Amino acid sequence: MKFTREFKGRGGAGRDPKLPPGQYDIGSDWPVLSAEATPDLATAEWTFAIEGLVRNPLTWTWDEIQALEPATYEGDIHCVTTWSKLGVSFGGVSVDTLLAVAVPLPSASHVVAYSHTGYTTNLPLGDITGNKAWVVWEYDGRPLEVAHGGPARLLVPHLYFWKSAKWVAGLRLLDHDEPGFWEVNGYHDRGDPWLEQRYQGD
Amino acid sequence: MDLPTPGPWQVATVEEVSKETQRAKTFRLRLSTPSRHLAGQHYVVRLTAEDGYTASRSYSIASPPDDSGEIEITVERLEHGEVSSYLHEVVVPGDELEVRGPIGGWFVWRGDTPALLVAGGSGLVPLMSMLRLARRSGRSELVHLVVSVRSPCELYYANELPGREATVVFTREAPPACDRPPGRLGEDDLRRALLPDAIAYVCGSSGFADHVTSLLARLGFPDERIRVERFGPSG
Numbered sequence: 001m002k003f004t005r006e007f008k009g010r011g012g013a014g015r016d017p018k019l020p021p022g023q024y025d026i027g028s029d030w031p032v033l034s035a036e037a038t039p040d041l042a043t044a045e046w047t048f049a050i051e052g053l054v055r056n057p058l059t060w061t062w063d064e065i066q067a068l069e070p071a072t073y074e075g076d077i078h079c080v081t082t083w084s085k086l087g088v089s090f091g092g093v094s095v096d097t098l099l100a101v102a103v104p105l106p107s108a109s110h111v112v113a114y115s116h117t118g119y120t121t122n123l124p125l126g127d128i129t130g131n132k133a134w135v136v137w138e139y140d141g142r143p144l145e146v147a148h149g150g151p152a153r154l155l156v157p158h159l160y161f162w163k164s165a166k167w168v169a170g171l172r173l174l175d176h177d178e179p180g181f182w183e184v185n186g187y188h189d190r191g192d193p194w195l196e197q198r199y200q201g202d
Numbered sequence: 203m204d205l206p207t208p209g210p211w212q213v214a215t216v217e218e219v220s221k222e223t224q225r226a227k228t229f230r231l232r233l234s235t236p237s238r239h240l241a242g243q244h245y246v247v248r249l250t251a252e253d254g255y256t257a258s259r260s261y262s263i264a265s266p267p268d269d270s271g272e273i274e275i276t277v278e279r280l281e282h283g284e285v286s287s288y289l290h291e292v293v294v295p296g297d298e299l300e301v302r303g304p305i306g307g308w309f310v311w312r313g314d315t316p317a318l319l320v321a322g323g324s325g326l327v328p329l330m331s332m333l334r335l336a337r338r339s340g341r342s343e344l345v346h347l348v349v350s351v352r353s354p355c356e357l358y359y360a361n362e363l364p365g366r367e368a369t370v371v372f373t374r375e376a377p378p379a380c381d382r383p384p385g386r387l388g389e390d391d392l393r394r395a396l397l398p399d400a401i402a403y404v405c406g407s408s409g410f411a412d413h414v415t416s417l418l419a420r421l422g423f424p425d426e427r428i429r430v431e432r433f434g435p436s437g
Binding site for chain 1: 208213248249250251252255256257258259260284288292297298299300305306307308309408412415416418419425426428429430431432
């Protein structure tokens with residue numbers, strides 16, 4: 001390891017073990033990072049679909065998804081640009097609840113999450129099942145702001161946050177991995193912050 | 203797509219440090235493993251303390267793609283920014299830094315298509331790489347840059363701006379020779395810069411990016427031809 005002359009940083013014993021390598025605690029800030037214009041998306045127009053390799057392809061409206069069993073996530077989120085936000089809380093519905101109705105076919109191994117803006121990101125199916133992923137519309141007890149993906153976004157907090165597609169419109173189940181927007185632009189296909197999987201080849 | 207992908211971490215030697223503004227410095231780095239970048243890409247700089255603690259931040263490349271084996275990054279000093287403070291206070295020519303790049307395949311301009319470049323403050327850095335590429339390759343007719351800054355003393359690369367294909371909009375305080383009174387970037391400022399079939403590259407704070415994309419929408423510019431890079435706090 002190469003040390004940087006005179007760099008002390010904020011490290012040492014005070015470093016929070018909840019921070020993955022190379023990440024820092026951003027505190028109460030929540031930077032907005034997106035590569036597109038922020039859409040103007042009313043809840044009345046918002047829908048969420050599950051399609052591809054499932055027994056029952058389905059589309060939920062805003063009211064229909066709100067009526068499902070609520071679920072919350074309390075924990076941390078990690079952005080590939082090196083900030084982490086600790087102790088956040090989101091409310092919505094578990095992806096498990098949605099997949100229980102859609103029923104993945106045995107051949108399904110991956111998903112592409114896609115947004116109302118056209119944004120896409122790819123995930124192994126195993127990373128969004130087993131209480132690891134949510135569709136969320138509340139942050140800290142309030143409606144999720146549009147800049148942060150409102151009315152609703154995907155939340156996959158154990159992976160870098162670009163996997164948590166803003167303005168999410170659905171999941172397409174596939175029998176192969178299909179790189180999404182950032183992934184074809186050099187970012188990692190899985191994006192585990194604890195393994196520092198930031199870029200292709202990491 | 204022919205996209206340069208980031209190699210492993212490498213050591214770069216600081217060749218030159220120059221002051222852009224009160225709060226920004228440009229660092230010229232000689233790469234030990236040179237790689238030609240695309241205009242708009244960035245590098246990550248990683249600092250490592252003796253106890254193993256690391257801090258890394260991304261910085262856009264200001265210099266145009268070339269074969270010099272060197273890149274320039276411009277770093278704004280942020281209050282409480284542990285990396286930017288270190289770079290501003292400690293780093294001198296001859297120092298070595300760990301860097302990784304070039305990174306990014308979306309917010310890039312390859313130098314052969316019409317481009318509208320709209321920058322807010324420090325968001326000018328990646329767009330300057332594009333403008334410099336256009337000028338250096340004799341393709342200035344392909345680009346128009348509009349940069350919005352509060353006052354003349356906050357303008358980066360002031361000896362290269364404005365120009366035939368570059369407009370500076372001052373929002374709070376304008377130089378005496380400037381016809382336009384100080385004020386927020388508006389539709390008129392962008393209308394003059396529109397080129398047929400251009401892709402718009404918008405870079406600045408999130409608030410600035412939203413303001414520009416809504417101005418562009420009002421001018422009838424299609425959303426799908428807008429690429430945005432939002433500069434978050436990246437101290």
